Amino acid sequence: MDEVRSNNNVVYRRNFHEVWCRNTGGRSPPARSMADSKKIIREVRAERDLPIEAIETMPDHVHLLVVCDPQFGIHRLVKQIKGRSSRLLRAEFPHLKxxxxxxxxxxxxxxxxxxxxxxxxxxxxxxxxxxxxxxxPPHG
Structure with missing residues (x-):
């Protein structure tokens, strides 16, 4: 994960720790929906060729350690993952919707x-x- 990556315009090494929370509405989400969240996050990551070093879903939040191309932008990655997972999970679990x-x-x-x-x-x-x-100098 600590490798230098590049696209047509930029050479970079940017690793991010992201955390975002669920709207729970006072209810606990189904455990299966959080497992599905991991699958959806991995699908978005694969489409964008963005390495994920670690991912963990908790009942009310997600932790993600990922590399992100600076030209794509971390905000766009988070928006894509949250948007797609919200749409797909709410379709599968209607009570969330x-x-x-x-x-x-x-x-x-x-x-x-x-x-x-x-x-x-x-x-x-x-x-x-x-x-x-x-x-x-080397980091550490």
Whole structure:
């Protein structure tokens, strides 16, 4: 997952930890619907050729560790996954549709993972005139 990836315009290494919550409407969702959520997330990921390092569904939220092309955008990935899974799961479990306007809340958490600290990268950028080919220090 820590590999450098590329598309026609960008070379990148961007790993994200995402978390989003379900609208539960005071009811617990069926356990099977959460298992189906994993399947749907994997399908969207495969269509976009986005590696998933880890995925876990809880009764009221989802954790996802994924690589995302910066030109596609993490917001578009989250929107696609949440939209498709909401549509398909609410069709399969009609009680979710009758009780909730959407399966997922509008908000989500996302953070990049790993890499050098902001201080190290800032120092690297500020010193580029002094050192023409210094690689970024390893992260860890």
């Amino acid at each position: 009758s009780r909730l306007p959407t399966l997922w809340t509008n908000s989500y958490f996302v953070a990049t993972t790993g890499g050098a600290t902001l201080e190290i990268v800032k120092h690297y950028v500020e010193n580029q005139r002094n050192v023409s080919s210094t690689p970024l």
